[in-house]
Amino acid sequence: MKIAVCVKRVPDMDARFRISADGTSLDEGGLKFDINEPDAWAVEAALQLKEKAGQGEVVVLSLGPPAVQETIRKALSMGADRGIHLAADRIPFDGFSIARAIAAELKGGGYDLILFGKMSPDSSNGIVGAIVAELLDYACVTAISQLEIADGKGSAKRELEGAQEFVEFTLPAVLTVDEGLNTARYPSLKGIMAAKRKPLDSKPAQLGEPMVTIKSLAMPPARPPGKIVGEGAAAVPELVRLLQNEAKVL
Amino acid sequence: MANILAFAEQRSGELRKVALENVTAARALADATGGEVHALLVGAPGIAQKAEQLGKHGADVVLVCEHDALGDYNAEAVAALAAERIKSGGYRVAVFSTSAQGRDLLPRVAAKLGVGVVTDVTEARIEGDAVIVKHPINIGKVIATASIAGTPAVIGLRPGNTTLVENPKAAKVEQVQPVGDPSAARVKVKEMKKGASAKLDIGEAPVVIAGGRGLKSAEGFKLAEDLADAFGNAAVGATRAVCDDGWRPHSEQIGQTGRVVSPDLYIAAGISGAIQHLAGMRTSRTIVAINKDKEAPIFKIADYGIVGDVAEVLPALTAAVREARKSH
Known part of the structure; x- marks a missing residue:
């Protein structure tokens, strides 16, 4: 089984973000970056499938500036076999461009599965995996929280609003991974040492023209300051009065 | 045109x-x-x-x-x-x-x-x-x-x-x-399991009662469910920590890696307000927070806060909401 996992380097969302002077990007100074968490679940899923099968190859791909090689190394230290860096000055906002570059790289590569995290919190679009599936004409299941692969077929669970969908699909397939599928392993010291010697190719990303561009960025309007109504159950009557007369939601 | x-x-x-x-x-x-x-x-x-x-x-x-x-x-x-x-x-x-x-x-x-x-x-x-x-x-x-x-x-x-x-x-x-x-089609739905009966979904309900670790246990969520019942148009949501612990299904998880909701009224019960959770509810129209720690970050974005134990405040609120809805 040959599996590709596409991972993204994303800033820690705890940060206080600042808009750059150009008004269309964020100042990356002082931000901490790591692998997008759902992408780490995708790496874990690939490693578990390979371990279960007892053979196979897990290839990790990331697009962006040279710093994304650190993200690839992290996945290699978890146990992936080799990395591909699609080099670009920056990670574009437009998911279609990213998908086009990934599809161009993976096309004809003989991958049985291509895994993604279901979404990244920075651009928050969650579209790259399914576009890659379309461009490669792979079957596609998004936002899975359970997975079985056997005899060239797969079955998965998807979380819907207030419901769960159980699907069967054929390989090759693109899957995007949701919360609940697994817990990503931490790289071991041995894994970190081994990752340094694993192959990592770098080549230019074939992004093409973006279809979506950011015109401006703004901070959301601040919420008006709230108030502490009181302490304990004694504050409930006043809260109810406010919900009825001020907020008008009761 | x-x-x-x-x-x-x-x-x-x-x-x-x-x-x-x-x-x-x-x-x-x-x-x-x-x-x-x-x-x-x-x-x-x-x-x-x-x-x-x-x-x-x-x-x-x-x-x-x-x-x-x-x-x-x-x-x-x-x-x-x-x-x-x-x-x-x-x-x-x-x-x-x-x-x-x-x-x-x-x-x-x-x-x-x-x-x-x-x-x-x-x-x-x-x-x-x-x-x-x-x-x-x-x-x-x-x-x-x-x-x-x-x-x-x-x-x-x-x-x-x-x-x-x-x-x-x-x-x-x-x-x-x-x-x-x-x-x-190469992908086929074999089965669809619906959640608990006619319950409203957190994305559609005008009122969301969300619970965190402050509810103490899976059983503790009964307090949130009772309040949702009292409203009649409410759904119960949860924080990531609670879903990871298996108290609630991930389909109810609100936050960065869960669902994003913007109901008319969001009641955060026993939720400290980690950034990961705020990501999923900060655009709610009215936010109420109930937490025993008055320094909890959730109070920073709440319109109304009650500092207190959810085990005490929620039943009182449930009774008051039932009463308020009766007099409509």
């Missing part, structure tokens, strides 16, 4: 609320340019009877595709059909929802059409050759205004963000045929 296509999402033969949100938003876009709204309704035979409801919210035409293999969500068949209709109908914008189904469908449709797509859209307008959308990034800490070049633009609205407006139109039904054989 620009005609707009609205996707009429259904599950098990019933329209989802987001279907009406899509039609409402499409109506506003169409009215700005004097165009028509065409809704696309795909389902098992009989789904056509839902056309009237779409008309009530502003659909001039309802394109209906009925097929035995389209009752459950059939991603490949619906994407192929939607792309074909959007192309042949010459629509300026195709409006979907960023629901679980919409999230899956949107990128497929955009890829088939080779056009730009933005999900989780909070505002959209047509401006000359471009469609301009607002889209929260970095878990809602920054709002991007983005331009989608080319025609059509494919957008996914943030669920719950569009206030439904009735604007009755003809809803003229036009039957359309599937593209290819829907039974031949």
Whole structure:
């Protein structure tokens, strides 16, 4: 089984973000970056499938500036076999461009599965995996929280609003991974040492023209300051009065 | 003049609320340019009877595709059909929802059409050759205004963000045929398990009661459920920590890696307000926080806070809400 996992380097969302002077990007100074968490679940899923099968190859791909090689190394230290860096000055906002570059790289590569995290919190679009599936004409299941692969077929669970969908699909397939599928392993010291010697190719990303561009960025309007109504159950009557007369939601 | 296509999402033969949100938003876009709204309704035979409801919210035409293999969500068949209709109908914008189904469908449709797509859209307008959308990034800490070049633009609205407006139109039904054989899809739904009976979904409920570790245990969520019952129009949500502990299913998880909700009223019970959680609820219209730690970050974004033990405050609030609703 040959599996590709596409991972993204994303800033820690705890940060206080600042808009750059150009008004269309964020100042990356002082931000901490790591692998997008759902992408780490995708790496874990690939490693578990390979371990279960007892053979196979897990290839990790990331697009962006040279710093994304650190993200690839992290996945290699978890146990992936080799990395591909699609080099670009920056990670574009437009998911279609990213998908086009990934599809161009993976096309004809003989991958049985291509895994993604279901979404990244920075651009928050969650579209790259399914576009890659379309461009490669792979079957596609998004936002899975359970997975079985056997005899060239797969079955998965998807979380819907207030419901769960159980699907069967054929390989090759693109899957995007949701919360609940697994817990990503931490790289071991041995894994970190081994990752340094694993192959990592770098080549230019074939992004093409973006279809979506950011015109401006703004901070959301601040919420008006709230108030502490009181302490304990004694504050409930006043809260109810406010919900009825001020907020008008009761 | 620009005609707009609205996707009429259904599950098990019933329209989802987001279907009406899509039609409402499409109506506003169409009215700005004097165009028509065409809704696309795909389902098992009989789904056509839902056309009237779409008309009530502003659909001039309802394109209906009925097929035995389209009752459950059939991603490949619906994407192929939607792309074909959007192309042949010459629509300026195709409006979907960023629901679980919409999230899956949107990128497929955009890829088939080779056009730009933005999900989780909070505002959209047509401006000359471009469609301009607002889209929260970095878990809602920054709002991007983005331009989608080319025609059509494919957008996914943030669920719950569009206030439904009735604007009755003809809803003229036009039957359309599937593209290819829907039974031949490579991905097939084997089973759909619905959550607890007729309970409202957190994305659709006007009131959300969310619980965190402060509720102490899975059983502790009874307090949140009682309060939801008292409201009658509320759903119960949970923090990531609670879902990871298995107290609640991940489908109820609100936050960065879970669902994003914006109900009229959000009651955070025993939730400290980690940034990961705030990402999923900060756009709620009114936020109430109940927490025993008065320094908890949740109080910073709450409109109303009660400092206290949820085990004591929630039952009192439940009783008070029951009383308030009785006197209506």
